[in-house]
Ligand code: SF4
């Protein structure tokens with residue numbers, strides 16, 4: 001019968017030899033392959049005891065930054081939420097009251113800010129969209145969990161600590177041009 005494709009193979013029906021019948025050569029060949037892999041360099045690691053070195057611009061868990069004197073930088077403009085393709089960000093804006101100048105950098109701030117980490121695809125668009133350098137992705141991993149609720153990250157998880165020693169360094173995520181720009185104290189952006 002004519003074959004439909006050129007991939008057909010003629011199957012041999014020759015009798016197996018004694019060595020083929022006892023499968024010993026095939027077993028030894030298989031064992032040799034296993035042993036070779038046993039001593040070759042492993043591609044897996046024993047996480048979490050071991051971790052792989054991350055790129056300085058790895059896109060992991062977000063941080064909401066404070067400025068040099070500890071005020072929250074976010075002004076609840078909503079641009080990050082608009083830019084987010086996963087619609088993962090929600091916030092509630094509030095007006096800064098007299099006496100709160102040491103808490104919030106701008107006249108408007110986010111009284112509530114949430115990121116749904118089950119939706120987030122770590123694309124970094126929120127970071128790109130922010131005009132206040134308030135949100136950055138970091139090299140911290142969002143840990144796995146069994147419940148959905150803890151994956152809604154609120155300001156408690158997102159805003160960096162006040163203690164200068166515990167601040168999250170994001171300087172590696174900024175270009176040289178941005179770092180130079182930030183040195184100019186006369187610009188309203190840097191005040
Ligand atoms: S990293 Fe991307 S998906 Fe995640 S919150 Fe930011 S914009 Fe949305």
Ligand code: SF4
Pocket residue numbers: 073074075076077078079080081091129130131132133134135
């Ligand atoms: S994080 Fe940035 S873009 Fe998002 S609301 Fe705050 S200031 Fe606006």
